[in-house]
Amino acid sequence: MNAPHPQPAPLRRPFWTPGVLVLLCLVGAAGITLLLRFSGGIGAVSNLSTGRPWGLWVAVDVASGVALAAGGFTTAALCHLFGRHRYAAIERPALLTAMLGYTFVVLGLLVDIGRSWAIWKPVIFQNHHSVLFEVAMCVLVYLHVLYIEFLPIVLERLRQGVRLPGRLQRLSAPLMTTAERLHRPLQRHLWLFLIAGVVLSCMHQSSLGALLLIAPTKLHPLWYSPLLPLLFLTSAIAVGYPMVVVEANLARASLASADEQAVLTPLAGISRYLLGLYLLLKIADLSWRGAWPYLLEGSAQSLAFIIELGLGVLLPWLLLLSARLRRSRRGLFCAAALIVGGVLLNRYNVFVTGFMPPFSGADYSPALGEWLITAGLIASLMLLYRLLVTHLPILVPAAPAPAVPENRPQEDRP
Secondary structure, X not given: OOOOOOOOOOOOOOOOOHHHHHHHHHHHHHHHHHHHHHHHOHHHOOOOOOOOOOOHHHHHHHHHHHHHOOHHHHHHHHHHHOOOHHHHHHHHHHHHHHHHHHHHHHHHHHHHOOOHHHOOHHHHOOOOOOHHHHHHHHHHHHHHHXXXXXXXXXXXXXXXXXXXXXXXXXXXHHHHHHHHXXXXXXXXXXXXXXXXXXXXXXXXXXXXXXHHHHOOOOEOOOOOOOOHHHHHHHHHHHHHHHHHHHHHHHHHHHHOEOOOHHHHHHHHHHHHHXXXXXXXXXXXXXXXXXXXXXHHOOOHHHHHHHHHHHHHHHHHXXXXXXXXXXXXXXXXXXXXXXXXXXXXXHHHHHHHHOEOOOOOOOOOOOOHHHHHHHHHHHHHHHHHHHHHHHHOOOOOEOOOOOOOOOOOOOOOOO
């Protein structure tokens, strides 16, 4: 009989490490910057202006955060909609990464918009002709869908019993009973939320690209295209599985989780087709629009596009064509990291590098405060990730190494 696949379990690892202390320092610096932002206004910590109303926070905190969280819905579709249950080992980490990624998006929006206390208004005062309204509603609903998809993991842990401090210990039994009652009906209807998550993700991934369709005179011709919604959707789908590969390797290195290379290798085989489709669309789009001459203009925009397409798409696609590299942990990680970096650069290029309003004045570059807040938000999510995998059954712990018997010299017998 085949041995059963190891089940996810809380990782029994020390939480307080030097890396955690570094992350806390970044969170503290971001907290101080946030105080300055909400007390002195957005201009006190950023280089944003009426001519350049968006910058690093929209490009990285929002657009890139949404794209890199695509591993959640792509993995859910692969495991449940297409019935590939062999990839179940990476489903929970991908779901956690997606949930934290969309939380990161909402927190970034709260910092970026001028009156963050009025973020609820689009829910009441709806503009059905606005692409931004569709993005806002899809992100809002999908974030709650992700929390519902994550809830069975929490209930699974509560069913096993938890130790609460002091007088709160008397709540352990009611928590176990409530978790037992909710777990089965939620599992029975979870497929509804999985389908809703895939649909909502496809909607707003493409709509983020549609936002730029109204700015043909402001976006550089290398990026402006009627196919922007399709390009944004295909790039998000293409980066979903590579993001899972990067996350799995980082978790294995820092948290001593199980080696999932046997699952990641065939996953990379799927990624080569998805990335190849995105590359084909990019090349066809440039040819159809006749935008190739802009690659030779020698500007910062042309250089950024060449790096994005060459190092972020073409090179990793060529690497993934090698079966030997897909079986190599280090090689696969490098290829996946290039894809993740390429999508990050694409979103930054579209929203910052290639966005050139004719009356914006001086060129925009992110201020120190913008970098500190972004780094602090990323550090906060990394801390949450470590905290959740420490106490919830998300990752598969690494198998203990077999004990090696010591070679002791035998005593001479009389």
